[in-house]
Amino acid sequence: MESAPAFEHRHFAHCESGVLSSLFTHHGMALSEPMVFGLAGAMSFAYLPFMRLGNMPLIAYRMSPAHLIRKLPPRMQVKYFRKRYSNVGQAMTELDDFLANGQVVGIQMSVFFAPYFPPEMRFPFNAHNAIVIGKENGDYLISDPVFDTVKRIAADDLERARFAKGLLAPKGLVHFPLQMPSEVDLEPVIRTSIKKTVNMMLHAPPFIGLKGIRRLSAKIGVLQKKHDPKYIRHFLGHLVRMQEEIGTGGGGFRFIYAAFLQEAYQWLGIPVLEKASNRMTAAGDAWRMFALACAKAVKRKDDAVDLGAIAALLDECGEVERECYQLLKTLKKHKTVQPASIRVPSAACNSRGDLC
Amino acid sequence: MKKKSVPQDANTTYDGYGTKVVYAVDEAGRYDRVQSSGWEVEEIVLRDVVDDFQEKAESAKQRALSGQTSPIEYYMHKRYLDLAGLAKGIGIAKWRVKRHLKPSVFNKLSPSMLQRYAELFDIDVKQLTHFKEVL
Numbered sequence: 001m002e003s004a005p006a007f008e009h010r011h012f013a014h015c016e017s018g019v020l021s022s023l024f025t026h027h028g029m030a031l032s033e034p035m036v037f038g039l040a041g042a043m044s045f046a047y048l049p050f051m052r053l054g055n056m057p058l059i060a061y062r063m064s065p066a067h068l069i070r071k072l073p074p075r076m077q078v079k080y081f082r083k084r085y086s087n088v089g090q091a092m093t094e095l096d097d098f099l100a101n102g103q104v105v106g107i108q109m110s111v112f113f114a115p116y117f118p119p120e121m122r123f124p125f126n127a128h129n130a131i132v133i134g135k136e137n138g139d140y141l142i143s144d145p146v147f148d149t150v151k152r153i154a155a156d157d158l159e160r161a162r163f164a165k166g167l168l169a170p171k172g173l174v175h176f177p178l179q180m181p182s183e184v185d186l187e188p189v190i191r192t193s194i195k196k197t198v199n200m201m202l203h204a205p206p207f208i209g210l211k212g213i214r215r216l217s218a219k220i221g222v223l224q225k226k227h228d229p230k231y232i233r234h235f236l237g238h239l240v241r242m243q244e245e246i247g248t249g250g251g252g253f254r255f256i257y258a259a260f261l262q263e264a265y266q267w268l269g270i271p272v273l274e275k276a277s278n279r280m281t282a283a284g285d286a287w288r289m290f291a292l293a294c295a296k297a298v299k300r301k302d303d304a305v306d307l308g309a310i311a312a313l314l315d316e317c318g319e320v321e322r323e324c325y326q327l328l329k330t331l332k333k334h335k336t337v338q339p340a341s342i343r344v345p346s347a348a349c350n351s352r353g354d355l356c
Numbered sequence: 357m358k359k360k361s362v363p364q365d366a367n368t369t370y371d372g373y374g375t376k377v378v379y380a381v382d383e384a385g386r387y388d389r390v391q392s393s394g395w396e397v398e399e400i401v402l403r404d405v406v407d408d409f410q411e412k413a414e415s416a417k418q419r420a421l422s423g424q425t426s427p428i429e430y431y432m433h434k435r436y437l438d439l440a441g442l443a444k445g446i447g448i449a450k451w452r453v454k455r456h457l458k459p460s461v462f463n464k465l466s467p468s469m470l471q472r473y474a475e476l477f478d479i480d481v482k483q484l485t486h487f488k489e490v491l
Contacts, residue, residue, distance in 0.1 A: 011375075011377050011389070011391070012389070013376070013377045013378055013379055013389065033389075052440070053438075053441075054438040054441075055438075112435070112478070113478065117373075118370065118373045120369050120402060120406050121369065122436075123436045124435060124436060124437055124441055124445065146376060146377070147373070148374035148375055148391075149374065160475075160478075164445075165444070165445045165446070165447060166444045166445035167441065167444050233404070234404065234405075234408065237400075237401040237404040237405065238401075238405075240397060240398075240401045241401045241402065241405065244395070244397065244401065251357065255357055255378065255379040255380065255387075256379050258379075258387065259379045262386070262387050263387075278385075281357070281381065284357060285357060288357065291397050292397055294401075295396070295397040295400045298400055298401060298404050299400050
């Protein structure tokens with residue numbers, strides 16, 4: 001049968017967290033995007049000047065691509081299917097088989113070969129995530145979380161998108177939940193995931209976490225010693241591009257993480273979570289101020305950029321984030337005030353309607 | 357970010373492509389998804405990169421037409437690739453890609469190698485072999 005199963009397309013901020021939220025919810029475990037993002041420990045920062053993208057250093061505001069797909073299922077006790085292919089034909093045939101069986105399928109794809117993307121955004125970026133939900137007249141129906149509505153993609157475009165070569169090549173990755181648990185105690189998952197994020201942001205080696213932010217601000221402060229104004233503008237623009245990846249709202253995922261902390265507070269009832277959420281919202285706003293200052297410098301094409309002021313704005317981001325993590329470090333001293341478990345209704349245990 | 361502060365700058369990039377979602381707080385401080393037509397800041401930095409690649413592509417086009425570089429350089433910039441990204445995408449060493457930028461080497465490339473470039477660039481092989489005519 002070649003039509004879309006009863007799947008509800010949802011519009012999210014970010015691709016990987018949006019896909020997992022959609023997939024888990026479709027299979028009966030209603031996890032919001034912020035919960036997915038937080039529980040998978042996706043929040044991060046890295047400034048890796050020794051890894052170059054063009055002329056520019058690698059800056060990341062989240063963990064590496066596919067981190068959420070790998071980490072979330074075991075933490076939520078979900079039996080999960082993941083497969084990559086070397087044979088393109090086999091990959092496309094199996095996709096059709098999954099769809100014919102009523103399965104919706106998470107995929108990794110290149111946005112370069114996705115005609116439904118705005119032309120200026122069709123970069124050779126291979127680590128985008130979406131869900132294939134059906135097939136109609138030879139086209140595939142895609143629930144891409146960063147778009148408002150379901151999209152269509154021609155079969156040969158999908159093939160090229162799934163098998164694009166280069167950095168972070170998708171290799172036809174498919175994934176979806178196989179079996180949901182009937183109930184999961186959220187408290188340990190929330191505590192552990194927060195602990196991991198805090199440790200990384202506060203105590204990871206140089207270039208990672210808050211140390212990475214410090215290093216980057218120091219670098220910004222001395223850019224004019226080695227580089228001409230044109231490079232400096234490109235550099236600042238690059239930082240903002242990495243930060244303004246789809247859905248972060250300029251906050252570099254900080255708003256999504258603040259939303260996670262807020263939801264964690266709703267689940268566990270521990271006040272320090274709410275305080276930490278407020279700090280993280282303030283951090284997101286600080287990142288936006290930084291992005292605005294960088295963009296102004298880029299737009300004005302002004303050769304005399306106040307790099308000291310921009311570096312100070314970045315330092316502010318680091319300091320506000322530090323306040324959040326210090327608050328979260330005290331979480332272990334507090335007990336929850338209510339049980340916090342997420343249930344999966346038995347009627348929705350898998351997409352075929354079999355009982356758990 | 358407050359809901360009422362979520363920018364609705366009607367970015368040209370999104371024109372006809374819908375909205376994007378960001379997370380913002382309402383008056384009571386509760387987070388929710390909010391649709392946005394874009395933030396001017398994103399548009400500025402995206403334009404900066406796109407314009408830079410356009411400039412490089414235009415310069416490469418002129419040099420390819422006058423025989424100083426091969427069409428590969430033009431399409432590389434057109435597709436927002438750099439040398440390392442192109443090499444990784446094709447699956448050969450950077451030094452070999454560099455050689456292919458020389459017209460004398462490019463003109464001797466095998467059909468299969470040309471096909472690999474064409475596939476990566478999402479173009480027809482003719483756009484490489486008959487660059488002057490096709491442009």
